[in-house]
Amino acid sequence: MDRRRPRSFYPLAAFFGLFLLFLYGPTLTIAILSFQGPTGGLTFPMRGVSLHWFHDLFQQQAVGDIWGSFRRSFALGLMVMVTTVVVSVMGGLAFRKRFAGSGVLFYLVVTALVIPSILISLGVGLIFNQTGLDVHWSTSGFGSQLTWTLPFGLLIMFAVFNRFDKSYEEAARDLGASPWQTIAHVVLPIIAPSLIGVALFGFTLSYDEFARTLLTAGSRNTLPLEIYGMTTNVTTPVIFALGTLTTVFSFLVIGVFLATVWALNRRRARAGSDAGKGMV
Numbered sequence: 001m002d003r004r005r006p007r008s009f010y011p012l013a014a015f016f017g018l019f020l021l022f023l024y025g026p027t028l029t030i031a032i033l034s035f036q037g038p039t040g041g042l043t044f045p046m047r048g049v050s051l052h053w054f055h056d057l058f059q060q061q062a063v064g065d066i067w068g069s070f071r072r073s074f075a076l077g078l079m080v081m082v083t084t085v086v087v088s089v090m091g092g093l094a095f096r097k098r099f100a101g102s103g104v105l106f107y108l109v110v111t112a113l114v115i116p117s118i119l120i121s122l123g124v125g126l127i128f129n130q131t132g133l134d135v136h137w138s139t140s141g142f143g144s145q146l147t148w149t150l151p152f153g154l155l156i157m158f159a160v161f162n163r164f165d166k167s168y169e170e171a172a173r174d175l176g177a178s179p180w181q182t183i184a185h186v187v188l189p190i191i192a193p194s195l196i197g198v199a200l201f202g203f204t205l206s207y208d209e210f211a212r213t214l215l216t217a218g219s220r221n222t223l224p225l226e227i228y229g230m231t232t233n234v235t236t237p238v239i240f241a242l243g244t245l246t247t248v249f250s251f252l253v254i255g256v257f258l259a260t261v262w263a264l265n266r267r268r269a270r271a272g273s274d275a276g277k278g279m280v
Contacts, residue, residue, distance in 0.1 A: 092157030117211035
């Protein structure tokens with residue numbers, strides 16, 4: 001059997017390498033520049049190597065509210081995550097059966113993905129202003145971001161329930177389980193990895209969302225808005241240090257979610273193995 005790679009492999013591999021460099025090059029550049037020495041600037045060449053700017057990041061800043069904006073983004077991300085998971089599961093269960101207006105409702109939900117984000121932000125902000133409600137990150141910002149995360153969550157749940165084996169539910173009902181017991185003890189444990197995926201989508205999409213929060217956050221910025229504001233008046237690598245830490249935090253969040261999925265799958269495999277041994 002000839003295992004030699006075709007000639008097309010090498011130009012395609014080079015193209016893929018350039019794509020990765022284009023995708024991650026800016027992030028790597030920011031990470032490198034964040035380790036500038038105390039006299040370093042925002043560009044190359046580097047003037048020494050140190051952790052000075054990371055230390056400076058934790059000091060009182062002359063401009064911006066870094067840690068306040070981080071707490072707001074984190075809290076908003078958790079709110080959006082929980083709401084996205086709950087509504088997506090409820091929507092996925094509802095769409096398993098046809099009901100009047102289901103098609104129209106589906107397209108209304110998906111339409112939110114194609115409407116320009118800045119128009120969503122402007123529209124939600126105007127609604128709150130016209131109705132006399134305060135424009136605040138926890139209300140108008142929360143609602144605006146849900147128009148971004150819910151369609152993704154619903155589409156994932158539609159795919160999950162489309163291939164869900166209903167025989168598990170039928171077996172639970174035959175054993176006397178109520179509808180709520182069937183959902184709690186059969187359906188949710190089976191789709192738990194997918195729910196974690198929806199939660200990850202909800203949190204990460206909210207955590208770094210800029211356009212849909214721009215006109216709906218009110219007077220207190222979320223972290224993306226704060227970083228954008230800092231680019232106009234911060235002239236030291238401290239902003240690079242902030243970018244590096246937020247990137248590391250994002251990867252940690254993704255790692256926690258992936259580890260949870262791995263643990264659930266391993267637990268399910270162990271339970272299946274134990275059940276098989278019991279039958280033998």
